[in-house]
Amino acid sequence: NILKIYRRTTTSGVQNIKDVLCSGGLVALVASLIIWVAIFLYVAFYYTYMPSTSHIRPVHLQFKSCEEIQGPCSFPSAHVQLTKRQQLLMVGQSYKMFLNLEMPESPANKMLGMFMVCVELQGKDEILVDSSCRSAMLHYRSSLLHALSTLTFSPMLLFGHAEEKQNVILELFSDFEEDQNHPVTDIYVEIQSRHVELYSASLGIHAHFTGLRYLMFHWPLLSAAVGITSNLFFILLITGLSWYQLYQPESEEAARKFQYAALDRKDEFKFNGEPDGVNALIAI
Structure with missing residues (x-):
């Protein structure tokens, strides 16, 4: 029994470590992808907006x-x-x-x-x-x-x-x-x-x-930092809103189904002659 418990604990710990590593790797991959997209957008904007000197x-x-x-x-x-x-x-x-x-x-x-x-x-x-x-x-x-x-x-x-x-x-x-x-x-x-x-x-x-072109030409590092940071902010904002719009309807539908199921069970208990206290508990 002790050996089985030890094996079960070890297997569970290894699985937890694997899950943490997979989650961390996925987060790192997504973060690096977002950063590279932000850098690419700034570079594309720079070479499109800035003319030859x-x-x-x-x-x-x-x-x-x-x-x-x-x-x-x-x-x-x-x-x-x-x-x-x-x-x-x-x-x-x-x-x-x-x-x-x-x-x-x-x-x-x-x-x-x-x-x-x-x-x-x-x-x-x-x-x-x-x-x-x-x-x-x-x-x-x-x-x-x-x-x-x-x-x-x-x-x-x-x-x-x-x-x-x-x-x-x-x-x-x-x-x-x-x-x-x-x-x-x-x-x-x-x-x-x-x-x-x-x-x-x-x-x-x-x-x-003059203006923005002057800043981008004479202070390239500062302009790149501000531009890439702005791109990251808007990319994260768009990603968050898209995630919310994608999964919010599913959560609302699940809550609605749970509410309908609770109401159906309440009606079933009433039909079978259950006490009102139980009905109130089920309603809650």
Whole structure:
């Protein structure tokens, strides 16, 4: 008898441990699934809501050469294709557009002074969306400053690790927003000077974030924590309401059946002539 009791107790304890482990594993599985769903929803929202930070395109300037004299006979111009698709920029997002000119500190550029740079933004059907013109020139440096700078950086200049050049950055658009009906796909650049000398040029489009996008870009960890926590709250709320709506009708139906069964038993006892006290007890 003692052995049977011990076996029964051991079997019951093992079964309880199995039940606890199964319940804990199920809870851990459901919790991990809910957490991963919350993370996936935030990541999907982030990549859908947040546009690309910047787009950089090289600008290959072209011009017509003169036949009689040396040098260009037309303004340097270039066609920059942003995308072959329907659109590249996000509608409703503000962008800043810059043109970076890499210019040598040559005598020609120093004598050139100011010159104009114009751009035209066109859509898929060569529809003019917007245009802008900006003036530019090399930053002034006196002869003394130029001599001191050359003397200081002479070792790097001799070994080719530095050059006598300047990067002139022009802000073409400070608050450009994409038109949903006519998205920009092509940009035409023209430098309105035949005597300008350039090493290279590039066009940069940078997103200017405000509001929620600003918070999500500059504080990504805090935004991710708040977003995932909010997703967890709503997922748990929806799961709890669904569970309540799924099992609440069954519990109400079981209570209704129990009440009907009690009433039937009460009527049966009355029919068989049972005392009123027993009937009252059954009713309770």
